[in-house]
Amino acid sequence: MEKPKLLIIAGSDPTSGAGIQSDCLTAFSLGVYPMTVTTSVTSQNDLGVIDRFDLPSEVIASQLEGLLSRFRFDAIKIGMIGSVTSLNTIVECLTQYKHSHPFILLDPVLKASNAASLSEQALGKAIRQNLMPLLSLITPNLDEYEALFDIVPSEDQKNRRSQDYLSKQTLPSFENYNCAILLKGGHFTDEATDFLIKSQNDRPLKFSGSRIEAPFSHGTGCTLSTAICAYILRGESLEEAIRKAKAYLLSGLTNPVHLGDNYGAINKWR
Numbered sequence: 328m329e330k331p332k333l334l335i336i337a338g339s340d341p342t343s344g345a346g347i348q349s350d351c352l353t354a355f356s357l358g359v360y361p362m363t364v365t366t367s368v369t370s371q372n373d374l375g376v377i378d379r380f381d382l383p384s385e386v387i388a389s390q391l392e393g394l395l396s397r398f399r400f401d402a403i404k405i406g407m408i409g410s411v412t413s414l415n416t417i418v419e420c421l422t423q424y425k426h427s428h429p430f431i432l433l434d435p436v437l438k439a440s441n442a443a444s445l446s447e448q449a450l451g452k453a454i455r456q457n458l459m460p461l462l463s464l465i466t467p468n469l470d471e472y473e474a475l476f477d478i479v480p481s482e483d484q485k486n487r488r489s490q491d492y493l494s495k496q497t498l499p500s501f502e503n504y505n506c507a508i509l510l511k512g513g514h515f516t517d518e519a520t521d522f523l524i525k526s527q528n529d530r531p532l533k534f535s536g537s538r539i540e541a542p543f544s545h546g547t548g549c550t551l552s553t554a555i556c557a558y559i560l561r562g563e564s565l566e567e568a569i570r571k572a573k574a575y576l577l578s579g580l581t582n583p584v585h586l587g588d589n590y591g592a593i594n595k596w597r
């Protein structure tokens with residue numbers, strides 16, 4: 328049996344709702360074999376993030392070198408990085424082993440949904456300067472998008488309605504990047520519509536999504552980004568991979584797994 332391999336570089340979430348554990352469940356359920364590099368060990372439970380322990384750069388480099396020296400990956404998903412030092416280690420290793428054109432996606436995990444910090448303050452700037460040149464796609468949520476691209480929305484746009492949000496004022500300057508941006512719409516006030524921004528000249532592509540009453544939404548960003556990588560590995564175009572990943576996520580949000588009195592997770596059984 329042959330399976331496509333996905334390299335996942337991310338943090339550990341003991342609840343398996345987000346992070347490496349969630350990414351492995353997503354990859355497995357979509358028929359893709361995950362291999363992992365852990366950047367940070369977090370403590371989390373149903374109440375949120377308790378603590379974060381970024382691993383030393385030699386531990387990250389050793390895991391990366393072990394895998395990259397023996398396996399070729401057609402897709403790499405990067406999630407929580409934690410520190411600027413860890414980011415620079417990842418950039419160094421990926422640059423050294425980069426074969427022709429792997430699809431590299433960054434889900435820039437800066438804060439958890441309960442607002443706990445999952446990264447150093449300076450990580451956003453380092454992502455922009457050092458990591459973006461290697462990426463094919465970056466998938467920020469609204470806050471991450473504004474922070475990463477220095478977007479200052481107008482008073483109207485601060486209402487965060489999906490149909491009013493994107494304009495010249497809220498599009499990034501593409502001078503320095505050649506990767507596509509998927510602006511995730513989980514934090515819009517109306518629909519959960521995402522936008523794919525490929526360049527300043529192309530109109531952003533809209534991925535409409537109705538907002539559902541989801542009782543357990545921890546890990547939506549992780550699930551979406553890993554599912555995109557899995558569909559890319561299965562031969563889909565970027566647009567089709569996003570469409571299918573959104574449908575996969577919606578189905579898991581609609582029918583969650585119950586894991587306690589008031590806790591549950593996105594369903595990945597298919």
Ligand SMILES: Nc1ncnc2c1ncn2[C@@H]1O[C@H](COP(=O)(O)OP(=O)(O)OP(=O)(O)O)[C@@H](O)[C@H]1O
Pocket residue numbers: 345438439440467468469511512513514519520521536537538539540541544545546547548549551573576577580
């Ligand atoms: N209530 C919802 N109903 C339908 N889709 C949703 C809902 N909430 C989020 N989504 C979808 O989930 C994906 C992740 O979006 P979101 O903006 O929540 O990312 P995120 O903030 O990085 O996620 P996370 O909560 O994991 O940090 C997007 O495709 C978004 O449209």
Ligand SMILES: Cc1ncc(COP(=O)(O)O)c(N)n1
Pocket residue numbers: 337338339340345346347369376406407436438439440441445544545546547548549
């Ligand atoms: C290790 C790790 N990676 C990512 C997230 C983001 O997920 P969320 O914002 O849904 O809490 C997380 N909580 N933990």
